[in-house]
Amino acid sequence: MPWRLLTLLLIGQLLASMDASILTVATPVLQDELNASPTMLQAIFAAYTFTFGVLVVTGARLGDDRGHGNMFLAGLAGFTASSLLCGLAPSAPVLLAGRLVQGACGALMTPQTLQVIQRRFDGDGRAKAVGLYSLILSVGVLVGQLVGGVIVTTAGWRWALLINVPAGSALFVAAYRALRTEPPGRGQRLDVAGVVLLSGAMALLLVPLLLGREQGWPAWIWPSLVAGAAGLALFARVERGRTAPLLDLTVLPQVARGLITVAGVMGSYGALLFSLTLHLQDDLGYSPLEAGLAFAPYAAGFATISLTWRRLPALGPAGPLALGTGALLIAALGWSPLSELVLFVAGAGHAAGFSPIVAATVANVRAEHAPEASALLTTGALLAQAVAIATLGSLYLAWGLTASAIGIAAVCAVAALSASPWRAARPVAPAQPAGARR
Numbered sequence: 001m002p003w004r005l006l007t008l009l010l011i012g013q014l015l016a017s018m019d020a021s022i023l024t025v026a027t028p029v030l031q032d033e034l035n036a037s038p039t040m041l042q043a044i045f046a047a048y049t050f051t052f053g054v055l056v057v058t059g060a061r062l063g064d065d066r067g068h069g070n071m072f073l074a075g076l077a078g079f080t081a082s083s084l085l086c087g088l089a090p091s092a093p094v095l096l097a098g099r100l101v102q103g104a105c106g107a108l109m110t111p112q113t114l115q116v117i118q119r120r121f122d123g124d125g126r127a128k129a130v131g132l133y134s135l136i137l138s139v140g141v142l143v144g145q146l147v148g149g150v151i152v153t154t155a156g157w158r159w160a161l162l163i164n165v166p167a168g169s170a171l172f173v174a175a176y177r178a179l180r181t182e183p184p185g186r187g188q189r190l191d192v193a194g195v196v197l198l199s200g201a202m203a204l205l206l207v208p209l210l211l212g213r214e215q216g217w218p219a220w221i222w223p224s225l226v227a228g229a230a231g232l233a234l235f236a237r238v239e240r241g242r243t244a245p246l247l248d249l250t251v252l253p254q255v256a257r258g259l260i261t262v263a264g265v266m267g268s269y270g271a272l273l274f275s276l277t278l279h280l281q282d283d284l285g286y287s288p289l290e291a292g293l294a295f296a297p298y299a300a301g302f303a304t305i306s307l308t309w310r311r312l313p314a315l316g317p318a319g320p321l322a323l324g325t326g327a328l329l330i331a332a333l334g335w336s337p338l339s340e341l342v343l344f345v346a347g348a349g350h351a352a353g354f355s356p357i358v359a360a361t362v363a364n365v366r367a368e369h370a371p372e373a374s375a376l377l378t379t380g381a382l383l384a385q386a387v388a389i390a391t392l393g394s395l396y397l398a399w400g401l402t403a404s405a406i407g408i409a410a411v412c413a414v415a416a417l418s419a420s421p422w423r424a425a426r427p428v429a430p431a432q433p434a435g436a437r438r
Contacts, residue, residue, distance in 0.1 A: 017140020075109025201231025258361030264415025301347030322349025324412025
């Protein structure tokens with residue numbers, strides 16, 4: 001039963017991850033068909049990531065309080081309905097609204113996966129489940145770019161979104177049957193003040209990171225970032241005094257090293273995907289679909305390690321270093337058939353610096369702290385990608401692929417330091433019954 005349930009949850013995770021990038025290749029078509037301005041296009045592309053990042057912590061907490069099954073189904077239903085709205089959107093503002101709702105529903109749906117893994121699996125089964133989760137979380141964005149390229153090229157951009165409707169509907173029917181026996185949750189009241197504080201702080205951080213580069217880093221960017229950081233500090237201060245906080249920050253020391261490694265690796269991945277995709281299209285003349293397909297070796301390397309790392313010796317810092325070295329080699333050697341092998345190794349390094357670390361981090365916290373682990377890892381990975389694209393992506397735009405690769409290698413070095421030495425985490429006590437206090 002757990003494996004069937006996990007399969008359904010991972011399919012939902014894949015749909016949500018793919019939709020973060022599925023419209024990437026549709027820029028010219030959207031501009032022509034919807035008469036969208038460059039600013040509106042940028043907002044459409046950023047909308048999904050924005051609401052997902054702002055609300056993912058709330059989604060994780062709601063799953064713990066209202067039941068993982070209930071929240072997964074609610075998120076999936078909303079995601080499917082909003083996909084229909086997006087696919088039929090008659091104008092750019094309607095598409096923007098639909099993408100905002102899509103991201104919010106994805107934030108409600110996807111945090112439940114890691115929490116179910118934490119509560120329903122242990123030992124080698126948990127390690128295998130985390131490997132599959134890691135594979136979907138990281139490669140889903142790349143798969144979305146590939147699938148989006150194929151669908152947009154052959155059927156149009158609307159079908160890249162409408163494909164979620166039959167897929168989401170079928171998944172809802174199957175998941176409803178499988179999730180009926182899931183516990184209903186602890187039934188605690190949602191920390192509304194915490195939601196407002198954290199959502200506001202995340203919005204102040206994400207808006208400039210997602211929109212600033214295209215806007216030429218206007219003056220409002222920097223006060224917004226400062227206010228966002230101050231908002232996070234205020235949120236942490238307020239949450240310490242609550243008996244049922246939105247995010248129990250006492251778990252942070254237990255996940256800090258894993259969070260740094262995961263954020264470093266995911267940020268490097270986002271920057272490499274951004275920089276190399278633009279390099280292939282702008283400098284080498286690749287079509288969007290060809291540029292997406294060029295990353296297939298990376299995905300293959302990631303999948304190979306994600307599914308086999310439990311049978312390999314402890315990799316420690318080797319994973320992040322392999323990813324950083326791969327970025328440097330691609331920039332130094334130029335694009336050639338050898339680049340496919342380098343990308344395979346870089347993808348394998350990404351997995352080696354992600355899947356084992358996520359597994360160790362999850363194993364290092366008690367099961368009742370699964371919402372915190374899920375929320376912190378997911379939010380950290382998302383913020384890291386936004387920051388990396390804004391900063392390391394700007395290095396590429398200003399000075400080219402070599403400058404971006406050097407930055408990626410530096411971030412990977414920090415991630416490697418955090419990952420070493422990484423010992424297997426201790427077993428944790430089983431979950432407390434639903435309704436138990438922390």
